[in-house]
Amino acid sequence: MDLGEVFLVSLGGAVLLFCARKLLGVTQQLFPKTWYPVPKSFFSSLGEWAVITGGSEGIGRAYAFELARHGLNIIIISRNLAKLETAAKEIGETTGKEVRVIVADFTKDDIYEHIEENLAGLNVGVLVNNVGILPSHTLCKLLDIEDLEQRITSVINCNVKGLTKMCRIVLPRMEERGKGLILNMSSGVAGVPCPLYTMYGASKLFVERFSRSLQAEYKSKGIIIQAVIPFGVSTAMTSFQKPDMVTLTPEEFVRTSLDYVLVGDRTHGSISHQILGWILQAIPIQILHSEVMQEKLAEFVNKSVNGN
Template identity: 60%
Template structure:
């Protein structure tokens, strides 16, 4: 056997081993309860309180409910007091846990000293940074965004600054106790450079890199970015559930099974596969003008259909 044959045999063996290990690691995602178990007392062992931003609806509301069901008291934060009060009542009535409401608008400046005062004396074991802003439902080029200067400020304040500031407020207590959980909600669109949602997708890349950097710095605390694809929320125009689109409640229950799976997860096996597929397609194809036009047309069509269904229902109810 000459050196050339030995080289290619060694190279082939290395490739087989590499992809074998990758396949083994991926197979763990099929059985999260076995590979990444979380005990019933896990969350309450982190601390007495959980804090959830953007908790008035959607994924944030679902996290608040699940954490309360696990025995934690919850602080829910958003800008709509009426909705927050209703959610607080539902959580209290359903779980018997205490709920603290903080009304705040995360797109505004100079709000965090007041938030810090409200949270100062609480033993906070879990932080869920969920609040986020999508500039436009309909995909559009960066310069075509309405009120672009204000939009840039709002997206950075809500999607970037809020997460960093909330970590600054709550992480010191976790570091002192040597335990805690921080979940930062990213998005599947951050998997690749995503035209027509450029500003939003880029802000979610920050969420992921910030989370991964923090996890490397504070290894005693679980810090994880969660990057979902389809979840039926207002931000996603309440897409019909099924296939790859989850209800917020089902997605959160799934995502929490992957809490110990590393510093980033897509939160469900089908979303993990979607993320892999998206990253496997050449960007030349994804960024082609025809693909971008199809994306715009698809979203516009879905929104038109939804508006038509809503109008039909309203007419029917008025007739009744």
């Protein structure tokens, strides 16, 4: 075999190995229960308490219910005391677990000392950084956002600073104990530069990159940190769109996403959302960024928001 043949055979082998690795990754994402089964006692083995931000409704409330069913006591944090108390009562009565509430508005700067005082001394095994906001109730270009200066501050405080500060509060005790789980909620729109979701998508890209880098720093300490990257979930943020094969209920999404906690440092949390992620990556960026696509996307989303 001459040098050229050796090169071609080696190249072919490398391509086959690459394809095999990609195929293995696909099957792991589609069948997490087969490849990375989560033991029944896994969540309760991490600690006594789970902390969920934005836990009074939607995805956060669903995480609170599901983690309570897995045996953890729950702390839900949000800015609306009435909604918190209603959720806490329902979770406690349904699961029999202790549920505490902390009132905090993550768009503000002066909340973290209060949160830290309420978490002091607790064995927190799971943190779900779920709280997040959109800069506008309607889909629009950056300069068309009402009260833009205030919305910039609010989005950064809630979507970026809140997650970072909560990790700073909870991580030290997890590191001491050598175990813990942190789930950071990103978004499917962070997968590519997404016009009309400019500020929100950028903040959620921060969540993904921050989470994956933090996992690299603390994986050796026995801590799992994962970016969860959903697409459509029927919540107030999505104007309670009708659930279907793509748009899941919060309860459906949370149940499936918890099957992925051992898969790696990022997950779309469900088979349908994983497939959507692959499709989005395959669409040429020129199409996604075209004026026609922006107009159609804004029309579709804003009709959903307005109930038309």
